Each structure stands twice: as C-alpha cells, then as structure tokens.
Amino acid sequence: MTTEKFxxxxxxxxxxxxxxxDTDQIIPARFLKATTRDGxxxxxxxxxxxxxxxxxxxxxxxxxPIYAGKILVGGKNFGxxxxxxxxxxxIADYGFKVVVSSFFADIxxxxxxxxxxLPVQVTEDFLKKIFQAIDKDAxxxxxxxxxxxxxxxxxxxxxxxxxxxxxxxxCLINGYDDIDYLFNMKDKIEAFEKRA
Amino acid sequence: MSNKTLFDKIWDSHVVAEVEGGxxxxxxxxxxxxxxxxxxxFAGLDKRGIKVARPKQTFxxxxxxxxxxxxHLTIRDALSRSQIxxxxxxxxxxGVTLYGLNHPWQGVVHVVGPELGITLPGMTMVCGDSHTSxxxxxxxxAFGVGTSEVExxxxxxxxxxxxxxxxxxxxxxxxxxxxxxxxxxxYIISKITASGGTGYFIEYSGSAISNLSMESRMTICNxxxxxxxxxxxxAPDDITFNYVKGREFAPxxxxxxxxxxxxxxxxxxxxxxxxKVIRFxxxxxxxxxxxxxxxxxxCKINAVLPxxxxxxxxxxxxxxxxxxxxxxxxxxxxxxxxVDYVFVGSCTNGRIEDFRAFTEFVKGRKKAKDVIVxxxxxxxxxxxxxxxxxxxKLLADSGFELRQPGCSACLAMNDDKIPEGKYAVATSNRNFxxxxxxxxxxxxxxxxxxxAAALTGVITDPRELM
Ligand code: SF4
Numbered sequence: 001m002t003t004e005k006f007x008x009x010x011x012x013x014x015x016x017x018x019x020x021x022d023t024d025q026i027i028p029a030r031f032l033k034a035t036t037r038d039g040x041x042x043x044x045x046x047x048x049x050x051x052x053x054x055x056x057x058x059x060x061x062x063x064x065p066i067y068a069g070k071i072l073v074g075g076k077n078f079g080x081x082x083x084x085x086x087x088x089x090x091i092a093d094y095g096f097k098v099v100v101s102s103f104f105a106d107i108x109x110x111x112x113x114x115x116x117x118l119p120v121q122v123t124e125d126f127l128k129k130i131f132q133a134i135d136k137d138a139x140x141x142x143x144x145x146x147x148x149x150x151x152x153x154x155x156x157x158x159x160x161x162x163x164x165x166x167x168x169x170x171c172l173i174n175g176y177d178d179i180d181y182l183f184n185m186k187d188k189i190e191a192f193e194k195r196a
Numbered sequence: 197m198s199n200k201t202l203f204d205k206i207w208d209s210h211v212v213a214e215v216e217g218g219x220x221x222x223x224x225x226x227x228x229x230x231x232x233x234x235x236x237x238f239a240g241l242d243k244r245g246i247k248v249a250r251p252k253q254t255f256x257x258x259x260x261x262x263x264x265x266x267x268h269l270t271i272r273d274a275l276s277r278s279q280i281x282x283x284x285x286x287x288x289x290x291g292v293t294l295y296g297l298n299h300p301w302q303g304v305v306h307v308v309g310p311e312l313g314i315t316l317p318g319m320t321m322v323c324g325d326s327h328t329s330x331x332x333x334x335x336x337x338a339f340g341v342g343t344s345e346v347e348x349x350x351x352x353x354x355x356x357x358x359x360x361x362x363x364x365x366x367x368x369x370x371x372x373x374x375x376x377x378x379x380x381x382x383y384i385i386s387k388i389t390a391s392g393g394t395g396y397f398i399e400y401s402g403s404a405i406s407n408l409s410m411e412s413r414m415t416i417c418n419x420x421x422x423x424x425x426x427x428x429x430x431a432p433d434d435i436t437f438n439y440v441k442g443r444e445f446a447p448x449x450x451x452x453x454x455x456x457x458x459x460x461x462x463x464x465x466x467x468x469x470x471x472k473v474i475r476f477x478x479x480x481x482x483x484x485x486x487x488x489x490x491x492x493x494x495c496k497i498n499a500v501l502p503x504x505x506x507x508x509x510x511x512x513x514x515x516x517x518x519x520x521x522x523x524x525x526x527x528x529x530x531x532x533x534x535v536d537y538v539f540v541g542s543c544t545n546g547r548i549e550d551f552r553a554f555t556e557f558v559k560g561r562k563k564a565k566d567v568i569v570x571x572x573x574x575x576x577x578x579x580x581x582x583x584x585x586x587x588x589k590l591l592a593d594s595g596f597e598l599r600q601p602g603c604s605a606c607l608a609m610n611d612d613k614i615p616e617g618k619y620a621v622a623t624s625n626r627n628f629x630x631x632x633x634x635x636x637x638x639x640x641x642x643x644x645x646x647x648a649a650a651l652t653g654v655i656t657d658p659r660e661l662m
Pocket of ligand 1: 259260304305306325327542543544602603606607624625
C-alpha cells in the first residue's frame with residue numbers, strides 16, 4: 001500500500017527529554033482495542049498528557065502551547081518494550097513525520113519505517129544540541145533531508161548525517177511498501193518452499 | 197565452509213533473497229497471531245484484495261484481552277469482545293486454525309506454541325508480539341514484529357528484515373538456593389541494561405543454561421527483549437527433544453528420527469565468531485527484584501538501592517522520575533516493603549513448572565490477609581494440569597485461587613488491573629509506568645519470590661522461608 005512520499009521536512013520540534021520512553025507510554029494497552037489503524041493520536045502519551053479525570057496535565061510538553069511541529073525529539077532508547085505498531089500509528093496520527101533520538105528500539109524503528117514515519121538516529125552530542133536549541137528558542141526549526149540523510153539545526157547551522165537502510169529509504173521516498181516488493185518475488189518464494 | 201553460529205545456521209537457511217543494500221527476505225515457518233495486533237493486518241489484506249498465502253502455517257488464539265473469570269460468559273467489554281469476534285471471523289474467512297476462548301488449547305500465544313509442538317527447533321517464527329523471543333528456547337529464530345509485518349507474513353509467508361548482530365551470553369556454574377531462571381534473566385538485564393541487547397540476537401549457553409528445564413529456558417529467552425535484543429536462543433539438546441516428543445504437531449515415527457538427526461546439528465560451530473561475548477558466573481546470581489520502571493532497574497533482593505549520586509543530566513532526571521513514580525526513596529532497601537498485589541502468570545512465568553514451584557513454596561502455609569493474589573495459568577492445558585496434579589486443591593488449602601488463562605495483569609487490557617499507587621510483585625516481564633494499570637507500581641520477580649510476598653505481605657527473601 002502506498003504511503004505519503006517523503007523527501008524533506010522543515011519544522012519546529014517538540015522536545016521529550018526522557019530516556020527509555022517505552023511503547024506502553026506512547027500508547028497504553030487499554031487503548032489498543034480498536035480494529036482499525038486510525039485515531040490513535042488522540043491517546044498518544046495518554047497518561048502523561050491527561051490525569052485520571054481526563055484533565056490536561058499542563059506541565060507535559062505536548063500540552064504546552066509554545067511547542068508545535070512535525071518532529072518529535074526523544075531521549076535515548078526511544079520506543080522500547082512492546083512491539084505494538086499502534087505506537088507508530090499514534091505518533092503519525094498525531095501529526096509527526098519524524099522522530100529523533102540517540103537510540104531506537106529495533107521493532108519500533110521497523111514499525112515507524114513501515115508507516116512513513118522517519119526515525120532519525122543522531123549522536124548523544126547532537127541530541128543534546130537539539131535540546132539546547134529548543135530550550136533557547138521553542139520555535140527553532142530543524143531541517144531533515146532524507147535524500148542527503150542530514151538533519152540540521154537551522155538557528156546554528158549545525159548538521160549531522162544519519163543512517164538509513166538504502167532499501168527503506170527508497171521505499172519512503174517513493175511511498176511504497178514491503179508487500180508491494182514481496183509480491184514481485186512470488187516465484188522465488190515458491191522455489192524456496194520446494195527446496196526446503 | 198566457515199564456522200557458523202546457531203543463529204547464522206537458522207537465519208541463513210531461511211533467506212529467500214537478499215535485497216541490494218537492504219534487508220533479507222526471510223521465510224517464516226510458523227506464524228502466531230492474537231486478537232490485538234492482527235485485525236489491521238487482515239484489513240490490509242482485504243484492502244489489497246488478497247487471501248492469507250499459507251493458512252496452514254499460521255495459528256491463532258485470543259489471549260491479550262480475555263477475562264480470567266467466567267470465560268464461558270459473553271465478554272462484557274464491547275471493544276474486547278469485538279476484537280475477539282474479529283479474530284474469529286478473520287480466521288474462519290482465511291482458513292487459519294484458531295483455538296478460541298473455550299477451546300481446550302487456548303492460552304497465551306507463547307505458552308500454547310511450545311505446548312502443542314507448533315514450535316520446533318530450527319524454525320523461523322514470528323508473532324505480532326515482542327515476547328515471541330520465548331520460542332528461541334527450542335533453538336529456533338523467533339522474534340516479535342509489528343502489524344505491518346504480520347500483514348507481510350500473512351500475504352507472502354516472508355518478512356523483510358535486516359540480519360541482527362550476534363551476542364553470546366555464557367553462564368557457567370551452579371545456581372544457589374532460591375535462584376531461578378527468572379533471576380538469571382533479571383540479573384543479565386540489570387547488568388547489560390534495558391538497551392544493552394539492542395541490535396543483537398542473543399545465544400545463551402554455559403552449564404547454568406543447559407541444566408535448565410524447557411520451561412526455565414523459555415523464561416530466559418522470553419525476556420531477551422527486555423534487554424532490547426530482538427530475540428534469544430538456546431541450542432536444542434536432549435532436554436529439548438524430550439519436551440517436544442509426542443506433542444500434537446511434533447513429527448512422528450520415522451519423521452521424528454529424521455528431525456532429531458537434523459536438530460542435533462543445530463549448534464554453534466567451534467570457532468564461530470560473535471559480535472559480542474559476555475560471561476557471568478551462576479554463583480554471583482541471587483534472587484532478584486526490580487525497583488524501577490524499566491526491567492534493567494533490578495537488584496539482588498537484599499541489596500541497598502542506588503542513590504543516583506553518580507548520574508548527571510538526562511540520566512539523573514530519568515532515574516529520579518522513576519523513583520518518584522514508584523514512591524521509593526533512592527538508597528533504601530526493597531526488603532520489608534508492603535505489597536498489595538501478587539500476580540503469577542504471563543508468557544514469562546505462567547507455565548506448569550511455575551505453578552508447581554509457587555505451590556510447593558506456599559504448601560502448608562497461609563496467604564497473608566491483606567494481599568490480593570492473582571494466579572493466572574498461561575493456558576487451558578496448564579490449568580488442566582494444575583487440576584490433575586492437585587495443585588488447585590493445595591492452593592485452595594493455603595487460601596489461593598487459580599483463575600482462567602490469559603495475559604491478564606501482565607498488560608492489564610482486561611479487568612485485571614492493579615489500582616493506582618498500589619504495589620504488585622509480578623512474575624511477568626515489564627515494570628513500565630502504568631503497565632499493570634494506570635498508576636500501578638510493579639516489582640518483577642520469580643514465582644517463588646512472589647510466593648514469599650504472598651505469604652508475608654511484604655517483600656521477602658524467599659531463602660528465608662525455604
Ligand atoms: S503475557 Fe504479557 S508479555 Fe506475554 S504475550 Fe501476553 S501481554 Fe505479552
């Protein structure tokens with residue numbers, strides 16, 4: 001199935017300076033009962049965003065009106081824990097296009113890539129710089145260029161390269177997915193089954 | 197031929213094709229599905245107008261949101277009910293085998309697979325659930341995937357995956373009194389941290405591992421994911437073959453002999469190279485418990501907790517946030533802390549061996565009055581075994597009751613939720629904020645440490661009661 005094509009993004013970012021953000025926080029289990037992919041954004045970080053009376057918790061970054069943007073910047077080891085793809089759906093559904101961290105959990109990373117959401121892994125040092133830049137000016141912009149695999153803090157022009165699997169990069173840029181690819185391999189798969 | 201690790205042997209023999217500059221196209225022998233991560237995958241197939249490619253290689257059972265009481269009644273929660281109905285409908289429509297709620301083989305998907313011999317050595321297996329790593333205990337390459345990948349496997353029986361790096365964790369020596377495989381894995385994670393395994397597939401070896409039963413090996417492989425690893429595996433041996441023999445889907449007769457001969461080749465060659473090797477001594481491991489909000493925050497049960505003084509910046513914030521959530525002062529002890537709930541169950545410790553151990557421990561003693569204890573078998577078969585072996589009766593004598601199988605308080609999607617602010621000793625695998633219900637506070641431990649807490653109402657070193 002085709003997803004939206006991805007080339008560059010320039011946007012302010014929302015800083016979530018917490019480490020080990022696990023998928024249970026991104027979308028708590030009690031919100032996994034839907035049978036479609038839509039609407040999970042509403043409950044993104046539910047228990048950090050709302051108290052038990054469903055009142056917004058003002059101190060949480062997503063509730064601070066000063067922050068906005070299509071880029072979520074998280075602490076180290078982002079997306080650990082449960083394999084629930086709902087975590088990626090929730091982040092994408094909320095309106096994010098890019099997640100930045102100095103370290104991503106494996107399954108979460110695959111899940112983002114499968115949903116047109118770009119995980120940008122930067123060094124500890126660069127992550128710190130991003131947090132500092134946002135601290136200084138909440139509206140500071142980041143520029144993410146998928147073709148050249150760079151992320152830039154526009155205010156300071158500091159930039160870093162990031163890695164992405166070339167195949168996944170092509171998929172994102174062209175907006176196609178793995179199943180499209182695998183379908184064209186039918187013969188090879190059948191040949192493999194005969195051999196095994 | 198170069199020397200290969202066990203992981204290489206299985207992975208490489210399942211590669212259908214390599215994508216240039218990209219992942220491998222990996223053939224999947226067995227696929228397990230459940231009600232929570234599959235509906236969107238089936239919807240994807242419908243959208244593409246295709247059917248499940250190899251329905252005989254996929255097995256389904258509802259587990260994540262099922263009630264653990266009165267399973268014969270209609271599920272009250274409309275959303276849970278609709279997910280289970282969807283699973284049934286999807287399986288029927290696509291010819292996928294389903295062990296539904298009242299089937300004698302229903303249970304937590306990772307308990308059911310091995311129990312029925314669906315899991316066999318040398319296989320590749322996936323499931324839309326991170327604890328698929330459990331099945332690695334049989335010497336298979338098993339890992340959790342997201343829903344897009346579930347759809348991929350349903351559509352093509354293949355998955356596109358970059359090959360992980362390989363780590364060896366070797367543990368030699370004899371385990372001390374009161375030390376179980378749960379303590380081994382909590383110990384490992386406390387040492388390598390909750391992200392120390394990221395990017396790796398772990399092989400566990402050494403005498404402390406090969407002396408373990410299959411149930412205990414599953415507990416270790418199960419929690420590989422808690423170190424960030426994609427999966428874990430253990431070379432199959434006679435203990436494995438004896439466990440598998442005679443199970444429903446295990447090979448029979450001449451097929452069996454052929455299979456065993458093949459399985460015996462499934463081990464890491466001498467001289468094979470791992471990307472990372474870590475060694476521990478069994479003697480250093482003691483009963484463990486977690487105190488924080490990620491599984492790496494664990495310690496020996498009688499230890500003094502860290503005070504965080506050596507941490508800075510983000511690390512310090514994360515550390516303090518965790519202690520605040522748990523309502524614990526850094527630098528204090530775990531022993532003697534009040535426990536409100538005890539949960540024994542899940543794909544980590546919900547097997548027959550776990551209920552035997554728990555029961556052996558509490559036998560002839562009484563449950564502490566102010567603790568609520570949920571004992572949830574991992575499957576219908578475990579439940580039945582507990583009845584047949586007299587475990588249910590012994591438990592009742594001590595004031596405990598066995599519930600019905602499901603994931604239950606492991607992730608609290610059903611009614612089994614630990615209330616806000618309450619403390620639970622749990623044999624499951626995750627102590628994340630709110631994992632066992634909004635505001636719940638979880639201490640992960642072994643079934644016998646859970647038993648000690650159930651008897652005393654406080655965190656207790658199980659060795660003191662043995
Ligand atoms: S018991 Fe817990 S960890 Fe295991 S499959 Fe169920 S929810 Fe996941």
